[in-house]
Amino acid sequence: MLQSQFLTKVKKEAPKDEKSINAQFLTRAGFIYKEMAGVYTFLPLGLRVLRKIENIIREEMEKIGGKEISMTIFQPKSLWQETGRWQGGMGEIMYRCDEEIGLGPTHEEMLTDIIRHYVNSYRDLPQYIFQIQTKFRKELRAKSGLLRGREFSMKDLYSFHSSQQDFLKYYKKVITSYFRIFKRCGLEALVTQASGGDFTKDFTHEFQVLTPDGEDTIIYCPKKHFSKNTEVADVKKDQKCPLCQNFLKEGKAVEVGNIFPLGVKYSEAMKAYFTDKDGQKKPIIMGCYGIGPSRTMGTVVEIHHDEKGIIWPKEIAPFQMHLIKVENNSKVNKIANKIYQDLQKQGVEVLYDDRNEKTAGQKFAEADLIGIPWRVVVSEKTLQRNSVEIKKRDKNSLKLIKITQIAKYVK
Amino acid sequence: MLQSQFLTKVKKEAPKDEKSINAQFLTRAGFIYKEMAGVYTFLPLGLRVLRKIENIIREEMEKIGGKEISMTIFQPKSLWQETGRWQGGMGEIMYRCDEEIGLGPTHEEMLTDIIRHYVNSYRDLPQYIFQIQTKFRKELRAKSGLLRGREFSMKDLYSFHSSQQDFLKYYKKVITSYFRIFKRCGLEALVTQASGGDFTKDFTHEFQVLTPDGEDTIIYCPKKHFSKNTEVADVKKDQKCPLCQNFLKEGKAVEVGNIFPLGVKYSEAMKAYFTDKDGQKKPIIMGCYGIGPSRTMGTVVEIHHDEKGIIWPKEIAPFQMHLIKVENNSKVNKIANKIYQDLQKQGVEVLYDDRNEKTAGQKFAEADLIGIPWRVVVSEKTLQRNSVEIKKRDKNSLKLIKITQIAKYVK
Numbered sequence: 001m002l003q004s005q006f007l008t009k010v011k012k013e014a015p016k017d018e019k020s021i022n023a024q025f026l027t028r029a030g031f032i033y034k035e036m037a038g039v040y041t042f043l044p045l046g047l048r049v050l051r052k053i054e055n056i057i058r059e060e061m062e063k064i065g066g067k068e069i070s071m072t073i074f075q076p077k078s079l080w081q082e083t084g085r086w087q088g089g090m091g092e093i094m095y096r097c098d099e100e101i102g103l104g105p106t107h108e109e110m111l112t113d114i115i116r117h118y119v120n121s122y123r124d125l126p127q128y129i130f131q132i133q134t135k136f137r138k139e140l141r142a143k144s145g146l147l148r149g150r151e152f153s154m155k156d157l158y159s160f161h162s163s164q165q166d167f168l169k170y171y172k173k174v175i176t177s178y179f180r181i182f183k184r185c186g187l188e189a190l191v192t193q194a195s196g197g198d199f200t201k202d203f204t205h206e207f208q209v210l211t212p213d214g215e216d217t218i219i220y221c222p223k224k225h226f227s228k229n230t231e232v233a234d235v236k237k238d239q240k241c242p243l244c245q246n247f248l249k250e251g252k253a254v255e256v257g258n259i260f261p262l263g264v265k266y267s268e269a270m271k272a273y274f275t276d277k278d279g280q281k282k283p284i285i286m287g288c289y290g291i292g293p294s295r296t297m298g299t300v301v302e303i304h305h306d307e308k309g310i311i312w313p314k315e316i317a318p319f320q321m322h323l324i325k326v327e328n329n330s331k332v333n334k335i336a337n338k339i340y341q342d343l344q345k346q347g348v349e350v351l352y353d354d355r356n357e358k359t360a361g362q363k364f365a366e367a368d369l370i371g372i373p374w375r376v377v378v379s380e381k382t383l384q385r386n387s388v389e390i391k392k393r394d395k396n397s398l399k400l401i402k403i404t405q406i407a408k409y410v411k
Numbered sequence: 412m413l414q415s416q417f418l419t420k421v422k423k424e425a426p427k428d429e430k431s432i433n434a435q436f437l438t439r440a441g442f443i444y445k446e447m448a449g450v451y452t453f454l455p456l457g458l459r460v461l462r463k464i465e466n467i468i469r470e471e472m473e474k475i476g477g478k479e480i481s482m483t484i485f486q487p488k489s490l491w492q493e494t495g496r497w498q499g500g501m502g503e504i505m506y507r508c509d510e511e512i513g514l515g516p517t518h519e520e521m522l523t524d525i526i527r528h529y530v531n532s533y534r535d536l537p538q539y540i541f542q543i544q545t546k547f548r549k550e551l552r553a554k555s556g557l558l559r560g561r562e563f564s565m566k567d568l569y570s571f572h573s574s575q576q577d578f579l580k581y582y583k584k585v586i587t588s589y590f591r592i593f594k595r596c597g598l599e600a601l602v603t604q605a606s607g608g609d610f611t612k613d614f615t616h617e618f619q620v621l622t623p624d625g626e627d628t629i630i631y632c633p634k635k636h637f638s639k640n641t642e643v644a645d646v647k648k649d650q651k652c653p654l655c656q657n658f659l660k661e662g663k664a665v666e667v668g669n670i671f672p673l674g675v676k677y678s679e680a681m682k683a684y685f686t687d688k689d690g691q692k693k694p695i696i697m698g699c700y701g702i703g704p705s706r707t708m709g710t711v712v713e714i715h716h717d718e719k720g721i722i723w724p725k726e727i728a729p730f731q732m733h734l735i736k737v738e739n740n741s742k743v744n745k746i747a748n749k750i751y752q753d754l755q756k757q758g759v760e761v762l763y764d765d766r767n768e769k770t771a772g773q774k775f776a777e778a779d780l781i782g783i784p785w786r787v788v789v790s791e792k793t794l795q796r797n798s799v800e801i802k803k804r805d806k807n808s809l810k811l812i813k814i815t816q817i818a819k820y821v822k
Binding site for chain 2: 001007008009030033035036039040041042043044047050067068069070071072073074075076095096097098101103110114115117118127129134136150151
């Protein structure tokens with residue numbers, strides 16, 4: 001992509017009402033545009049990152065048998081009345097369009113209705129269904145950029161089983177899958193016991209990432225043997241981990257994912273039954289599993305940045321390489337253009353700063369803010385040796401490499 | 412994908428309230444699930460088709476310089492007040508969440524706001540920005556399945572120019588691009604002059620596909636020299652085409668795309684100005700260009716079907732091949748499973764009917780309804796000759812081919 005044709009421009013200042021690090025950097029660098037509190041448009045750079053996160057999640061969901069669908073945002077009152085959630089609980093934070101239509105804050109009712117339409121027998125189970133879709137929630141404190149949206153992207157997976165044992169086996173599979181997803185996104189998550197809220201009376205598990213601006217507080221073992229949300233924790237920091245005897249710590253964290261054992265709460269309320277091998281009608285056992293791709297993006301920025309800007313992990317960076325020409329003369333232009341074309345042919349995702357009106361210093365400062373993993377600088381001086389300067393975003397060391405070596409380095 | 416593990420089941424009857432051909436076939440075959448009038452969930456089969464249509468559109472938009480973003484569904488009242496559309500016109504069909512928030516029926520206001528934030532000079536123009544996103548409109552007659560949704564998928568492209576000449580050049584480019592898109596989707600569209608409605612006082616151009624259940628009526632030349640929506644037509648059927656002197660016809664049609672010369676209506680109202688070469692401040696000249704991917708999917712079904720079911724055009728079919736085993740014995744199972752594995756490795760998208768509880772006749776009837784272009788039948792009789800039977804969905808002739816030849820045939 002050519003920076004001279006960009007829609008966006010890097011801004012020196014963040015909007016005054018944006019206090020969070022993720023919103024400040026992402027807005028200044030032109031990844032997102034604030035429409036209202038907790039409601040952000042994804043600009044070309046931002047959409048590239050969001051899609052990469054969504055694709056990682058999609059890949060990992062398919063690996064554990066997930067089948068993708070896309071349910072609607074409009075939800076009928078009648079389904080929510082069946083579970084009693086139209087009033088109270090999730091219903092309280094549901095936006096309404098009129099008396100009969102709500103905007104989906106979650107999709108248990110919708111999918112349970114589809115399931116009861118198609119599932120009759122134990123032979124139709126298990127089912128693993130997911131979607132990546134836009135959700136809406138009335139949030140009073142939507143002040144943390146992408147960490148808490150009123151309109152936000154969510155992957156929700158639901159599983160349907162004929163036995164508790166089968167459910168538990170899958171539940172563990174999802175935990176492993178979630179760790180892989182967060183690792184690929186550059187995040188280290190802790191599985192944390194928490195309250196089930198409006199979804200279930202049981203405990204649930206949250207995936208928490210420690211960061212000073214997190215909204216949750218967790219008690220955790222530094223060796224990861226123990227982690228509980230303070231809302232349910234029966235111990236305090238400086239007590240000992242039941243397993244390794246290290247002292248427990250307390251920290252702020254962001255919940256990037258959660259998994260809920262729903263049991264038969266929804267299937268009983270909505271009469272989603274199956275006929276078991278012995279001919280008996282039984283309610284389907286359910287689980288649900290959420291990850292917020294937009295929140296994940298915000299969390300990555302909270303974790304991976306320095307004072308100059310964002311430092312994107314490789315797999316979700318908007319581009320792999322930032323190609324910067326620092327002079328405007330025919331030789332530099334010609335060779336930089338050729339490098340740009342060649343690298344694209346070799347499958348490298350390149351953002352090419354081909355602008356002439358900016359100084360080298362300005363270009364480097366903007367590149368640091370945008371945070372692409374590799375920077376390649378084309379200047380007349382190094383071209384005399386058929387070379388360019390290459391630098392990793394998070395390292396200070398520069399290296400001179402041959403032009404023919406760039407693709408190898410970056411991949 | 413294994414049909415034995417499908418979420419959905421083919422239904423013999425369509426819901427009674429579905430009168431349109433597209434809704435009947437798509438619902439019975441398990442592509443979509445009706446949530447309420449004009450609001451449909453996309454099930455695994457349906458989402459595959461929708462994504463293919465969206466990807467064709469995305470590819471073609473990128474070919475003409477389009478940069479993708481994703482604007483929000485929530486739209487602030489303040490922006491719509493600037494253009495006077497909060498009340499009346501599009502505002503009338505906008506769903507509201509509360510006094511301050513509407514659900515986007517279109518995005519001129521939103522994007523013009525972003526453009527005025529970033530564009531200052533003629534050097535920042537032109538810009539071609541598109542999104543593929545969910546839109547909402549209050550439709551009183553949402554009774555035609557995917558042809559008219561209250562919640563529906565839309566690709567909207569907007570272009571921004573410093574001169575009328577530059578705009579017209581791009582406008583023509585989009586017309587060519589739209590023809591390519593519809594052709595790839597298996598549709599033959601007529602460019603039809605129509606009224607600008609709430610968007611502009613000028614005439615606009617619609618892409619209309621002739622079909623008996625269309626909501627629009629157009630007067631057109633059988634040689635495609637002339638086409639006007641009856642709402643603006645100054646001639647009648649049986650008059651002569653101004654170009655070729657053939658008699659004009661009248662027909663029902665579905666509008667699958669539209670392009671609007673917006674002029675400076677939005678940029679003047681919202682003060683989206685640029686500084687031209689001569690230092691003068693001028694309003695940006697705009698165009699907008701829509702295609703409904705979900706409506707396109709519905710239209711394809713209206714056009715491509717027979718009494719047995721859907722006949723998907725190759726490029727948007729949910730799968731390229733429907734592999735059907737018609738017996739349940741170890742030899743057939745083993746070889747059919749191997750064919751399924753091998754074809755997937757060769758990059759063929761296969762739906763594999765591996766079910767044992769259905770008869771051959773039932774399987775063929777369901778396959779006809781689902782409408783995948785190629786059907787490959789594995790039976791013991793033909794396996795003796797290392798062969799399978801292959802058949803195109805829209806042809807009656809069966810052919811016996813060697814197992815090793817399948818991939819070549821289908822690709």
